[in-house]
Amino acid sequence: MISVVILGAGNVATHLFHAFYKAENVFVNQWFNRNLKSIDFYKNMVNVTSDLSSLKPADVYIIAVSDDAISKLSSQLPFENQLVVHTSGSVGLYDLDKKNRRGVFYPLQTFSKETSINFKNVPICIETADKKDFKSLKLLAEAIESASFKVNSDQRSSLHLAAVFVNNFTNQLYRIAHEITESTGTEFDILKPLILETANKIQNLSPYSAQTGPAKRNDKKTIKKHLKKLENSPHKAIYEILTASIQKTHGRKKL
Amino acid sequence: MISVVILGAGNVATHLFHAFYKAENVFVNQWFNRNLKSIDFYKNMVNVTSDLSSLKPADVYIIAVSDDAISKLSSQLPFENQLVVHTSGSVGLYDLDKKNRRGVFYPLQTFSKETSINFKNVPICIETADKKDFKSLKLLAEAIESASFKVNSDQRSSLHLAAVFVNNFTNQLYRIAHEITESTGTEFDILKPLILETANKIQNLSPYSAQTGPAKRNDKKTIKKHLKKLENSPHKAIYEILTASIQKTHGRKKL
Ligand SMILES: NC(=O)c1ccc[n+]([C@@H]2O[C@H](COP(=O)([O-])OP(=O)(O)OC[C@H]3O[C@@H](n4cnc5c(N)ncnc54)[C@H](OP(=O)(O)O)[C@@H]3O)[C@@H](O)[C@H]2O)c1
Ligand SMILES: NC(=O)c1ccc[n+]([C@@H]2O[C@H](COP(=O)([O-])OP(=O)(O)OC[C@H]3O[C@@H](n4cnc5c(N)ncnc54)[C@H](OP(=O)(O)O)[C@@H]3O)[C@@H](O)[C@H]2O)c1
Numbered sequence: 001m002i003s004v005v006i007l008g009a010g011n012v013a014t015h016l017f018h019a020f021y022k023a024e025n026v027f028v029n030q031w032f033n034r035n036l037k038s039i040d041f042y043k044n045m046v047n048v049t050s051d052l053s054s055l056k057p058a059d060v061y062i063i064a065v066s067d068d069a070i071s072k073l074s075s076q077l078p079f080e081n082q083l084v085v086h087t088s089g090s091v092g093l094y095d096l097d098k099k100n101r102r103g104v105f106y107p108l109q110t111f112s113k114e115t116s117i118n119f120k121n122v123p124i125c126i127e128t129a130d131k132k133d134f135k136s137l138k139l140l141a142e143a144i145e146s147a148s149f150k151v152n153s154d155q156r157s158s159l160h161l162a163a164v165f166v167n168n169f170t171n172q173l174y175r176i177a178h179e180i181t182e183s184t185g186t187e188f189d190i191l192k193p194l195i196l197e198t199a200n201k202i203q204n205l206s207p208y209s210a211q212t213g214p215a216k217r218n219d220k221k222t223i224k225k226h227l228k229k230l231e232n233s234p235h236k237a238i239y240e241i242l243t244a245s246i247q248k249t250h251g252r253k254k255l
Numbered sequence: 256m257i258s259v260v261i262l263g264a265g266n267v268a269t270h271l272f273h274a275f276y277k278a279e280n281v282f283v284n285q286w287f288n289r290n291l292k293s294i295d296f297y298k299n300m301v302n303v304t305s306d307l308s309s310l311k312p313a314d315v316y317i318i319a320v321s322d323d324a325i326s327k328l329s330s331q332l333p334f335e336n337q338l339v340v341h342t343s344g345s346v347g348l349y350d351l352d353k354k355n356r357r358g359v360f361y362p363l364q365t366f367s368k369e370t371s372i373n374f375k376n377v378p379i380c381i382e383t384a385d386k387k388d389f390k391s392l393k394l395l396a397e398a399i400e401s402a403s404f405k406v407n408s409d410q411r412s413s414l415h416l417a418a419v420f421v422n423n424f425t426n427q428l429y430r431i432a433h434e435i436t437e438s439t440g441t442e443f444d445i446l447k448p449l450i451l452e453t454a455n456k457i458q459n460l461s462p463y464s465a466q467t468g469p470a471k472r473n474d475k476k477t478i479k480k481h482l483k484k485l486e487n488s489p490h491k492a493i494y495e496i497l498t499a500s501i502q503k504t505h506g507r508k509k510l
Pocket of ligand 2: 321322344367
């Protein structure tokens with residue numbers, strides 16, 4: 001049995017609480033947030049507090065607060081030599097106060113309040129300052145059925161950067177497609193099966209092999225038509241740069 | 256019962272053949288390709304030919320050949336006043352020879368030989384020169400359980416452009432992520448659940464509401480770290496332009 005204390009009550013903290021609460025081998029000994037309101041709802045399931053000085057003992061303290069607040073909160077903890085981890089892809093391991101044993105438990109997934117998530121689909125990237133602490137975090141990931149990966153700081157920040165490309169930037173391409181379809185009175189919904197299939201395809205093929213379309217074929221006629229349609233649009237430059245990127249990857253001449 | 260003749264033997268033609276062959280209310284009267292080799296395998300299931308002068312009668316002739324070859328092939332057809340459609344998102348309706356009744360049966364999905372596809376997940380965009388022909392194409396789509404949408408030329412070319420953003424460009428973002436993870440010795444596989452969740456999320460949320468991340472939050476510290484990591488990389492300009500695009504969409508100040 002691993003005991004944990006969760007600090008923070010946002011998207012990640014809340015999803016983690018639910019996963020830990022359901023897990024057989026994890027006991028959530030306490031849930032802290034700077035204001036009690038957001039966790040008051042859970043007070044019959046877990047001990048809740050907004051008082052740092054009354055934090056309970058635990059094998060792992062998980063700081064799942066906004067990136068900017070992690071460092072300060074870690075320095076306010078009223079104990080030493082405990083295992084304290086944050087959940088961020090971009091904050092350094094050594095931004096945590098050194099009075100405690102430091103680690104990172106970074107769930108590489110997108111969390112939001114509206115969408116439930118199965119932790120089987122949440123790879124956890126683990127980093128620890130002390131090798132001996134790796135095992136506890138690995139067991140914690142296993143307890144919620146997440147795959148876990150040992151990474152160093154450089155790898156974690158690369159994964160976070162890569163995640164921005166496949167999540168935030170991809171989502172912005174969906175947004176642009178939404179604007180394009182709306183502008184001619186068609187429905188964005190028509191694109192949804194294609195969006196799913198595009199994501200499905202690379203589960204078994206490399207993105208390199210999965211590529212198709214006018215840029216890869218160097219179909220100048222179609223590219224020209226598209227650029228004409230995008231004249232005066234802020235999306236034209238995005239079309240050009242991504243077309244050039246595909247052509248570079250696939251050894252085609254520049255636009 | 257609708258009878259069809261398929262012309263061409265590429266990705267789309269082959270997937271359509273399988274779907275029509277399975278469908279109760281469609282009869283594939285013949286399959287034409289300029290060389291017999293690619294369709295010879297099917298000769299026990301359907302009449303195959305490489306001779307345009309021996310084309311059989313059908314309610315609908317479906318030209319599923321490369322975009323550049325559609326116009327010429329349509330002019331070589333040895334009959335008049337039949338319903339002849341192509342399957343392209345970007346070729347004009349009037350690029351088909353006017354001696355026949357013209358239409359478009361554009362499947363908005365990505366097809367490749369390696370991946371099987373369920374036509375339930377293939378929206379068909381239908382365009383016809385003559386209103387009366389719309390119904391036959393709609394029935395044809397229904398027969399293979401595809402949803403169908405009536406579009407005009409401008410709408411179809413917008414949908415094709417939007418498809419390039421959500422399919423080809425998104426796939427290139429996956430490729431870039433692949434390069435980023437490889438460069439630090441981590442596995443692209445760790446990103447796959449996030450890629451799926453990103454596509455799943457907008458099945459019920461708009462891309463606008465689904466957006467998260469440093470660009471939307473205007474988290475300058477993280478953006479700066481990422482740009483530093485991408486120094487000397489051709490992907491830096493893509494990071495900048497997509498970050499600016501997100502910030503414009505969400506009313507943030509420019510980088
Ligand atoms: N969301 C994701 O998809 C995701 C994915 C992987 C990793 N992460 C990482 O997980 C961590 C939490 O992200 P999140 O999305 O869950 O954030 P969030 O939903 O915005 O919640 C932030 C939490 O931090 C608390 N907080 C903010 N400033 C604080 C301060 N100065 N002192 C104490 N608490 C403070 C907030 O408290 P109040 O409730 O009082 O406002 C809130 O509970 C971040 O490090 C993030 O990088 C997020
Ligand atoms: N692939 C997709 O994801 C997709 C999606 C929606 C729409 N489409 C549209 O569907 C159509 C076919 O695309 P595809 O991907 O199936 O193409 P493909 O796999 O490249 O196959 C092209 C077919 O066209 C034939 N062809 C090429 N030049 C020809 C010529 N001059 N005369 C006669 N036949 C010729 C080829 O014959 P050989 O077998 O003899 O080489 C081959 O059978 C295109 O209009 C495309 O825009 C494709």
